[in-house]
């Protein structure tokens with residue numbers, strides 16, 4: 311049996327499930343759920359995989375799913391991954407909405423599952439199907455609560471999958487993600503993404519009657535506003551090449567306008583293209599936040615929680631996906647992926663394993679906005695399913711030579727154990743008491759106005 315025959319078996323298997331994939335997208339679209347709470351979404355994806363004959367492990371990292379296709383030989387294992395979560399909707403009655411296309415990924419994964427199952431006899435290795443919760447770094451308070459309850463340890467689904475051993479022994483991780491960037495067209499490969507750290511910042515002051523006794527209060531909201539203004543003052547110092555981004559919201563800004571606010575919660579994300587850029591900006595942000603506390607004598611507590619590492623995709627996988635993409639979508643349809651200011655927890659995995667995230671069109675509007683919508687099912691789901699399934703075949707055919715090569719060439723930043731230890735170190739709380747005595751350098755006052763005559767020409 312030769313390559314073209316395997317490719318037609320892949321295409322036929324995907325074609326046969328297209329109506330089911332359409333139904334999965336429609337069904338998940340109306341039950342959008344936030345990370346680690348994607349119960350209905352997970353259940354809908356599980357049903358699909360079970361209908362295809364898979365035995366599926368569920369409840370992995372709360373809502374994740376794992377299934378596997380074993381090939382003919384005991385070769386390398388690669389993974390196809392899809393994400394479950396939606397985003398907070400902001401306004402309207404629905405608390406969440408699929409504005410990042412993750413439910414399209416679920417349909418892609420089911421399509422790939424059908425295809426690799428159909429060619430299992432030709433695979434010299436295994437394909438692990440990973441359906442992963444909580445990609446978006448949102449809803450931090452709820453996640454910290456889950457962490458406190460011991461239900462999760464880390465705040466993202468992929469970090470939890472790493473901790474739980476679900477990524478052990480993988481030679482590559484492949485996934486697809488929607489793009490709405492015009493320059494990426496219907497299909498793009500490559501490009502980097504920023505890493506980030508998240509901060510939960512609590513300003514603590516003292517409440518008092520805002521009209522009758524303002525002198526007894528310490529205004530935590532003013533402290534927060536000063537801290538955010540100080541962050542804004544640093545922006546001009548960011549280097550373009552670092553793609554540093556700092557953004558924040560005030561999640562809790564006070565309860566009553568006639569009471570001096572004693573407790574304010576601010577959430578901040580700090581992004582950058584490299585780990586050192588993120589660390590530099592993170593320390594500068596902490597200092598700026600402390601200056602807000604200092605300005606009014608409040609206290610600030612900064613919980614910096616492990617965010618995402620920058621995404622660096624594997625060059626051999628990019629090359630392979632570009633070749634496969636041309637075969638599926640036609641010569642000239644494959645565009646280079648752009649370097650993005652956004653972040654993903656796939657970045658973390660890229661520090662551990664060879665990873666690939668192809669960018670696929672068939673959607674309109676903008677990611678993370680309510681304008682985001684599916685426009686072309688074939689482009690958004692069917693084509694990427696074909697690309698990923700054929701990629702699995704490319705990696706695992708002929709003694710899985712390519713999978714072995716990709717794995718052996720990859721230079722990991724961390725082993726999975728090292729990464730888990732790194733994340734544990736990342737959860738740190740800093741506190742700064744702005745009411746404490748300042749460490750002034752005190753000396754004699756100047757006797758008179760400084761004499762500028764020594765510097766003629768100085769105004």
Ligand SMILES: [Zn+2]
Nearest residue numbers: 409410446678
């Ligand atoms: Zn997103």
Ligand SMILES: [Zn+2]
Nearest residue numbers: 410412445487
């Ligand atoms: Zn996304």
